[in-house]
Amino acid sequence: MDYVTTLKILVIGESGVGKSSIILAFTTGDYNASFPATIGVDYKCKVMEVNGLKVKLGIWDTAGQERYRTLTNSFYRDAHGAILVYDVSEPKTLQKLNEWVEELQVYTTKKNIVCLVVGNKIDKPRAVPREAGQAFAQKHRMLFIESSAKTQEGINLAFEELVQKIIETPGLWETTGSSSNIRVANEEGNLFN
Structure with a gap:
């Protein structure tokens, strides 16, 4: 499989x-x-395979400080998914x-747009019950997971769950028009629509 779909996260x-x-x-x-601390916006890429599709993720890391918020407005455009992180x-986070x-x-x-709430730093003493994060996610109709970047727990699963849901969401990522730069082909070269 050669073809890669690009998703903005x-x-x-x-x-x-x-x-x-x-x-x-x-x-x-x-x-x-x-x-x-991130200043403005940072960007990373990673290719992963989900449901037999090779997917390139363009991951935008936005600064959390209030003074950089105006820099990030344009980066919301055309996003397929968002990970909302709290500690x-x-x-208060x-x-x-x-x-x-x-x-x-x-x-x-x-x-x-598909959203995932991530309760991060589960390797530290907890002040926010898991149920509070789940309730927030449920209220906003978002996916939920807890993670620790330090121990790697839940990290890959978070991105896998998000990308899986994006792929399953009709009209979010696939296109039929020729003006799009997103195209998905199977091994025989047939486009998925």
């Missing part, structure tokens, strides 16, 4: 929740305890996800 949430660490753990398998050891959900709703251009 956003990773959003407050500063310090581990967004960059999650992306690093997923793309390289590494962990850096002293990861510097299970900091209750879950509460602040409400603002990120609002921002996502304002700036995203795809009505059926």
Whole structure:
């Protein structure tokens, strides 16, 4: 299988929740305890296979600090999926996800974008019960998982679940028009629609 579908994935949430660490753990398998705060926006790529489709993920890491929020507005456009991250050891980071959900709703251009709530840092003493994260995700009709970038627990599963749901969402990623740069072909070269 040669053909690769490209999906735009956003990773959003407050500063310090581990967004960059999650992306690093997923793309390289590494962990850096002293990861510097993202300034503006960072971008990483990774190719994975889901349901027999080779998928290239363009992963956008947005800065969590308020002063960089205006830089990220254009990066919401055309996103297929979003990972909303909070820190299970900091209750306010879950509460602040409400603002990120609002921002996502304002700036995203795809009505059926797939979202996944990730409770990160489960290797630390917990201050947010799992049920609170699940309830937030359920309220907003989002997927939910807990993870630890440090121990790698839940990291690959988070991206696999998100991409699986994107692929299963009609009209979100596949196209029939010739103007799109997203095309999926099977081994025989037949396009999937």
